[in-house]
Ligand SMILES: Nc1ncnc2c1ncn2[C@@H]1O[C@H](COP(=O)(O)OP(=O)(O)O)[C@@H](O)[C@H]1O
């Protein structure tokens with residue numbers, strides 16, 4: 468199936484440039500990287516509300532006990548503490564909802580400008596459809612009579628990727644890190660993310676990456692934003708999840724979150740990404756293109 472209308476086809480397999488470190492590391496690794504497996508076995512979720520369904524219910528039903536502005540960021544979401552029974556946890560609440568077909572700042576014009584809370588929930592649901600688990604749980608709930616996204620606050624953070632980069636700190640588990648970063652890179656091309664700054668990648672104490680702040684993604688364009696950003700290899704479950712995505716499921720899952728034309732763009736970009744990895748598999752073989760990351764707790768149930 469090809470609904471992209473995208474005439475650009477890749478003649479050669481992707482990503483021969485930036486992947487030298489990856490190639491070297493993978494030459495000595497099995498398909499299931501040892502440090503990635505060790506990270507998974509540490510059980511990264513000590514929280515009493517470990518599953519997506521419990522976290523969603525908590526975010527929907529928790530009573531607000533504290534409400535303060537985020538100490539950093541651009542749009543300053545709210546940090547809201549919720550309580551249910553004995554348990555308290557914070558949520559990040561985003562109400563921003565802007566759309567302009569054309570947005571000019573200085574000499575730059577951005578087409579199909581979107582910055583919406585809806586996309587934070589859409590990114591969470593899409594991540595779970597793809598069996599990943601790198602986006603914190605997010606639900607739709609009103610905040611001061613405005614529709615809003617309430618996202619699960621990721622605790623036990625070490626730093627943002629910006630801080631890591633500025634301190635020139637190498638990742639503690641380099642192979643697991645690259646595997647996660649490559650999932651992020653595919654995801655960002657899929658959702659046409661316009662705002663994947665290093666601040667919007669958080670690192671927890673287990674060196675797990677969390678993707679946040681997807682307000683400026685989900686443009687309707689059929690083309691990838693930057694095909695060169697696709698890594699040479701693709702996580703196996705991610706590719707299977709991409710193949711599985713279809714319009715009826717997306718329309719149902721994204722009701723009230725994405726417009727039809729945003730879903731059209733998403734599916735067109737999906738087609739391109741799948742075609743690129745299919746070409747790569749045909750050229751280099753499945754074992755050279757696919758790798759597997761152990762399921763993260765929240766996404767285990769979604770894997771097929
Ligand atoms: N789910 C989350 N868990 C922990 N911290 C978060 C989470 N979401 C956002 N933050 C923190 O709040 C900051 C601002 O939130 P963000 O959603 O990036 O909004 P913006 O950058 O538009 O102001 C982030 O840079 C991060 O430090």
Ligand SMILES: [Mg+2]
Nearest residue numbers: 540666667680
């Ligand atoms: Mg941000």
